[in-house]
Amino acid sequence: MIDFFTWTTPNGRKVSILLEELGIDYEVHGVNLGDGEQKSPEFLALSPNGKIPAIRDRQTGQTVMESGAIMLWLAEKEGRFLGAPDDRGNVLEWLMWQMSAQGPTLGRIHQFVRYGKSIGEPAETLFRAEGARIxxxxxxxxxxxxxxxxxxxxxxxxxxxxxxxxxxRYAWPETDLHDYPEVLKWYRRLAERPAVQRGYQIPHFVNDIPVP
Ligand SMILES: N[C@@H](CCC(=O)N[C@@H](CS)C(=O)NCC(=O)O)C(=O)O
Known part of the structure; x- marks a missing residue:
């Protein structure tokens, strides 16, 4: 049994989608980011960086934070969704690309476009260009x-x-997925998967999956 600590964000949904695809038993614990629960002593004890997602293996007591580490840990434990042995380097490079480039860049753009937390026009222009490049x-x-x-x-x-x-979250940085037709086709293909649809609604329903 896995205890899964999460909220309704992309980093949380990565893990809930994997848990649903794996079909393993897990219990969801909502960590309300708006209320600052990610900084509570109880949560920091299992996720010292104070961010969701995090998991705990109930059998061993082992905890894992960082979405990429959690995904690798779960996939290796279950021996699934890592591709063939010859694909492994290729899977890892795209996972690390997500963790180091796509997520942080889009996350920063969300901050100033969606939440209005300006970082100044020159920096915003650079981030928008990097988001488009990604x-x-x-x-x-x-x-x-x-x-x-x-x-x-x-x-x-x-x-x-x-x-x-x-x-x-393509709408948050004001991205038109029709500008990226291959991404759009892939996005729609994954959106049809029942496990993706279930995982998207963890820890609770916010909206249907947006499909342009
Ligand atoms: N590198 C971390 C990033 C996690 C992260 O940024 N989590 C956000 C939600 S998507 C969070 O908990 N934010 C709350 C905060 O920063 O206080 C991962 O991939 O797990």
Whole structure:
């Protein structure tokens, strides 16, 4: 049994989608970010960085924070969604691309576009350009393939599950997915998966998956 500490954000949904795809038992614990619960001593004891998501393995007591680490830990434990052994480097590079480039860049754009926390016009221009570049990289990657990693047309892995929830927030940085047709096709393909639909609504319903 996995205790899963999360909220209604892309980093949380990466893990809930994986948990749903794996079909393993887990119990959801909502950590209300608006109320600052992520900074409570109880939560910091299992996630010292004070951010969701985090998990705890009830059998061993082991805790894991950081969405990428959690995804790798769960996928390795279950032996699923990592592609074939020869695909592993490719899966990891796209997972790390998500963690280091896509998530942080789009997250920063959300702050000033969606929440109005200005970081100054020059920095905002740079971040917008980087956000567009990142979408273009993903669009190029998805040309002639169905999933971001793996040989041939690719295979569905934790790399897709990590990237998709951030794309689902396309409206927040005012991105028109029609500008990235390969991303749009992939986005819609994943949105049809029952596990993605269930995982999107953890820890509770906010809205239906937006589909342009
Ligand atoms: N690198 C971390 C980032 C986690 C993160 O930024 N979580 C956000 C929600 S998506 C959070 O908990 N924010 C609350 C805060 O910063 O106080 C991961 O991938 O798990």
């Amino acid at each position: 979408y273009a990289v993903l669009n190029d990657r998805l040309k002639s393939r169905d999933y971001v990693a793996g040989s041939g047309r690719g295979v569905y892995t934790i790399a897709d599950m990590a990237i998709w929830p951030w794309v689902s």
